[in-house]
Amino acid sequence: MRKTADVVVVGGGIAGTSTAYHLTKLGVKNVVLVEQQYTPFGGSGRCAAMYRQQFATESNLWLAKLSSEEYYRLEEETGCEDIELSKCGYLLPAYNKENEEQLKSNVAIQKEFGFDSYYLDPKGCKEVSPYLNTDEIIGGSYNTGEGCLNPMKVALAYKAAAMRNGAEFNNYTPVTGFDVQGGKIKGVKTPNGDIATDCVINAAGEWGKFIGRMAGVSIPLEPEKHQIVVTEPVEYIKAPMIYSLYKYFTYIIQVKHGGFLMGWSDADVKAGIIDFEPEWKFLENLAKRIVPQVPALGNLNVIRHWAGQYGNLPDHGILVGGVPEVEGFYMALGATKATMFGPALGTLAAEAALGEKPSVPEDIFQTYLIDRFAKGELIFDKALL
């Protein structure tokens, strides 16, 4: 392992690999990434693999724009074979007039960003999502530019491209501490040796707060347990993810091998610790919420059930840029949506660490910085669970 680096990236998920790639793209010669396990051990290897454009705030719409545009060209740009991108879309059902008004106003702002979003009546919803029970909905918003991809292949594509540009990746190399002198980063400690550097980027996802703590930096991010299942396969019908934002707080998508991938945002979720243990009660609760929406799923067997973590910030936003406590300590923390925002996170985190002009307007960039918490300037997106 190298003993010095221009930048050390901590964490080999989508956020970290994308950051390493973007640093090399901006001309940084000696980037070293350290990962405690392997790519993608964390959320990037455990998620539902969806990327989205249906947001309600400019902050998130900018992230979706940067990210989806990069995802569309990623194979060509990085030379990787196939990231399995499919523009299957999301369908967000409206159950009452209030939901309908919110979704229509979301669609209007999404169109300003050039996204192909529409508001559909129940008949239109049934056409795009034939297995959805439309009895209890009055319409829904739909988009044809968003969908799913393979996050493991994405992370490995970024890794390969960054390595071709000279970056070094070290698996099974946990960061155990930092050398901080006079309020400045001077090095990274690992059991495989220390790395002298003036610049560290924390891309450790749901572990982000613990990495901050090692450097004396306080990050208001909490790991939050989320579980997910997949059923046995049946005949595949390309259809959007049903994302019940207003009633069941669930998502349902049929993946290409024919199985249905499903999860829900449990209000009673375990937070503050990393816990990968699947729980039986989750299956019971999930079934009660899924079957009214897609009755046919009541007859399918679940074949896999696993758990992962979100890294939740109080406003479910992202964090890039530096911190007040330690000079040279930066972040690329995607919180709840680092898979879909991976390209934007890597781009903005690399630009911030190098002092480059951000790829988003300056006022939008301010909404991604850590001082928004001290200032109480939080923005909540009404299109997020």
Ligand SMILES: Cc1cc2nc3c(=O)[nH]c(=O)nc-3n(C[C@H](O)[C@H](O)[C@H](O)COP(=O)(O)OP(=O)(O)OC[C@H]3O[C@@H](n4cnc5c(N)ncnc54)[C@H](O)[C@@H]3O)c2cc1C
């Ligand atoms: C069930 C579920 C469904 C989800 N669905 C979606 C979805 O459809 N779309 C979406 O965008 N997001 C989804 N998410 C969220 C998404 O998974 C995460 O936001 C994203 O994967 C985080 O990526 P990351 O690179 O920031 O973190 P990770 O992929 O978790 O990577 C962080 C890495 O840091 C490493 N690390 C930690 N500590 C250390 C250390 N001390 N030293 C070195 N390395 C360290 C870890 O091993 C890990 O590999 C879902 C999450 C779950 C759990």
